[in-house]
Amino acid sequence: MSKQIDINDLNIYYGNFLAVEGVNLTVRANSVMSFIGPSGCGKSTVLRCINRMHEVVPGARAEGAVRLDGENIYGPNVDPVLVRRTIGMVFQRPNPFPTMSIYDNVVAGLRLEKTKGDKRNLDEVVESSLRGANLWEEVKDRLKKPGASLSGGQQQRLCIARAIAVEPKVLLMDEPCSALDPISTLAIEDLIRELRERYTIIIVTHNMQQASRVSDMTAFFNLAAVGKPGKLIEVGPTQQIFTNPQEKQTEDYISGRFG
Amino acid sequence: MSTSTDETAKSAADPAGISGAAIRAGDRSFLGLSRGAGILVLAVMAAIAAFLVWKAIPSLQVDSANFLTEQSWLPDQTPSVFGIAVLAFGTFVTAVIAMLIAVPIGFGIALFIAYYARPKFGKALGFIVDLLAAVPSIIFGLWGLYNFMPAVTSFAEWLTEYLGWIPIFANDKQLWTKSLLMAGLVLAIMVLPTVSAISREVFLQVPRMHIEASLALGATRWEMIKMAVFPFSRPGMISAAMLGLGRALGETIAVALILSAVFEVNTHITEPGGNSFAANIALKWGEAGEVGRSALIASGLVLFLITLAVNMIARWIIARRKEFSGAN
Numbered sequence: 001m002s003k004q005i006d007i008n009d010l011n012i013y014y015g016n017f018l019a020v021e022g023v024n025l026t027v028r029a030n031s032v033m034s035f036i037g038p039s040g041c042g043k044s045t046v047l048r049c050i051n052r053m054h055e056v057v058p059g060a061r062a063e064g065a066v067r068l069d070g071e072n073i074y075g076p077n078v079d080p081v082l083v084r085r086t087i088g089m090v091f092q093r094p095n096p097f098p099t100m101s102i103y104d105n106v107v108a109g110l111r112l113e114k115t116k117g118d119k120r121n122l123d124e125v126v127e128s129s130l131r132g133a134n135l136w137e138e139v140k141d142r143l144k145k146p147g148a149s150l151s152g153g154q155q156q157r158l159c160i161a162r163a164i165a166v167e168p169k170v171l172l173m174d175e176p177c178s179a180l181d182p183i184s185t186l187a188i189e190d191l192i193r194e195l196r197e198r199y200t201i202i203i204v205t206h207n208m209q210q211a212s213r214v215s216d217m218t219a220f221f222n223l224a225a226v227g228k229p230g231k232l233i234e235v236g237p238t239q240q241i242f243t244n245p246q247e248k249q250t251e252d253y254i255s256g257r258f259g
Numbered sequence: 260m261s262t263s264t265d266e267t268a269k270s271a272a273d274p275a276g277i278s279g280a281a282i283r284a285g286d287r288s289f290l291g292l293s294r295g296a297g298i299l300v301l302a303v304m305a306a307i308a309a310f311l312v313w314k315a316i317p318s319l320q321v322d323s324a325n326f327l328t329e330q331s332w333l334p335d336q337t338p339s340v341f342g343i344a345v346l347a348f349g350t351f352v353t354a355v356i357a358m359l360i361a362v363p364i365g366f367g368i369a370l371f372i373a374y375y376a377r378p379k380f381g382k383a384l385g386f387i388v389d390l391l392a393a394v395p396s397i398i399f400g401l402w403g404l405y406n407f408m409p410a411v412t413s414f415a416e417w418l419t420e421y422l423g424w425i426p427i428f429a430n431d432k433q434l435w436t437k438s439l440l441m442a443g444l445v446l447a448i449m450v451l452p453t454v455s456a457i458s459r460e461v462f463l464q465v466p467r468m469h470i471e472a473s474l475a476l477g478a479t480r481w482e483m484i485k486m487a488v489f490p491f492s493r494p495g496m497i498s499a500a501m502l503g504l505g506r507a508l509g510e511t512i513a514v515a516l517i518l519s520a521v522f523e524v525n526t527h528i529t530e531p532g533g534n535s536f537a538a539n540i541a542l543k544w545g546e547a548g549e550v551g552r553s554a555l556i557a558s559g560l561v562l563f564l565i566t567l568a569v570n571m572i573a574r575w576i577i578a579r580r581k582e583f584s585g586a587n
Contacts, residue, residue: 051475053471053474053475056470056471056474058377058378081477081478081479082477084474084475084476084477085476085477086477088475088476089475091468091471091472091475093468095466095468095469095471095472096472097469097472097473097486097487097490098469098490098491099490099491099493100490108473108476108486109476109477109478112476112477112478112479112482113479113482159472162472162476163475163476166476166477
């Protein structure tokens with residue numbers, strides 16, 4: 001079901017500015033990888049390249065290859081819309097559609113033209129997606145209420161339900177807990193451990209405890225100075241990155257000496 | 260030493276050091292200013308309404324015809340005969356034509372500028388649209404009369420030739436200029452920049468996070484617009500259309516220049532004739548007698564009430580689904 005991701009020689013630009021340089025990385029299927037690093041190091045930018053969301057910013061582009069089970073999503077005959085359909089994303093701030101009900105938020109992706117072939121029953125999708133996001137019990141009696149009426153943590157789980165409703169192969173999470181309280185954060189982390197059974201997950205986080213709690217692998221990004229491109233410094237099993245890093249920069253960062 | 264004793268005394272009376280005026284002078288004066296401004300608007304509205312009613316009453320008392328259904332405008336003859344049927348019809352038809360054309364195209368231009376054009380080109384285009392919105396209506400009127408109308412006469416003829424079986428496009432007079440259609444088309448062009456400039460601003464206010472939410476789900480650009488932009492912009496789009504409608508309803512000089520002086524309700528919109536509230540006031544004011552002026556003011560009162568009703572309906576539409584609005 002889920003797929004492996006291989007990133008090869010990825011250079012990412014904003015206009016002429018090289019924001020991230022030379023990323024090489026493999027994320028195995030059904031694993032959780034976390035991206036850590038100081039602000040501005042480009043970890044979110046790399047994440048947004050994996051579902052071609054980077055390029056929706058005017059002037060932004062990427063060079064290199066990102067392969068999904070061997071198929072380059074930057075290939076010449078690739079439709080970015082279909083890439084995003086296959087690789088779901090959850091953002092830093094919960095962003096349910098304010099004008100839609102909880103129900104409509106969950107099935108928003110299924111109402112798109114590209115998914116019309118999907119003949120699943122919408123009511124069932126809503127229930128299974130909300131159950132998958134551990135939100136069903138809390139909202140099953142008020143599915144017609146606006147999504148914006150939920151609490152922040154519930155909204156974020158609604159966004160996760162919306163993302164998994166279209167049955168993606170990969171789930172990208174860009175600091176999904178940074179706007180949430182500790183209890184909601186725990187709920188999301190539990191959820192990530194469950195979702196790992198079905199999806200390949202990449203999560204960007206500023207919280208190193210979170211990275212060590214939820215991820216199998218960890219990638220550390222850093223930048224030499226402001227205005228210089230961000231780089232992937234080290235990637236390895238989470239346990240090893242936090243206990244026995246190979247690079248001095250990684251060690252400095254995780255031990256809190258900077259960043 | 261005296262300062263220290265002062266402070267000791269003060270801290271004894273106010274141990275936490277938080278005593279003071281509960282409302283600051285700045286806050287109070289700003290409150291007064293903003294409240295005054297709000298009251299002033301209401302007062303001006305009330306004064307206009309009172310003036311219109313006061314001045315309209317004398318003519319309404321001597322009108323020997325039905326003010327709402329009479330199709331002639333002869334207030335200064337005895338007995339006085341006048342009614343707003345022609346004006347209401349002309350205003351309604353020209354405004355509908357203008358809105359039918361200007362609203363979809365205006366939204367289209369705004370969407371193109373906000374979401375399809377390259378940023379630099381979009382900015383330049385937006386600037387031109389803003390400029391167009393500021394062109395005085397007399398310019399539009401003259402241009403419509405001498406340039407636009409001759410150019411689109413053949414379009415009106417085409418309408419009659421191929422769609423003449425639809426009653427409104429039939430043309431028995433074999434004249435295709437100075438018609439309600441022409442006035443409506445010129446109004447459409449006048450209203451277009453207003454609708455487009457305002458809706459563009461509204462479209463640009465859509466939060467980035469909603470746009471990205473829909474794109475990340477695999478929406479195409481058009482689906483993103485339907486999913487994230489339109490729902491969020493709906494109140495603003497209605498406001499843009501209403502401001503456009505307000506301009507179309509109240510437009511005076513351009514309509515006065517274009518329409519012929521034939522004062523009749525003519526459902527054949529490609530034929531010369533018809534009139535609107537505002538244009539009629541401008542055309543007839545100079546030659547009107549005492550009752551005539553009062554009658555014109557009475558027609559102005561009707562226009563005032565219509566615009567008021569239009570705006571209230573718009574407010575009502577916007578408020579209907581507040582719970583789901585993008586604001587919360």
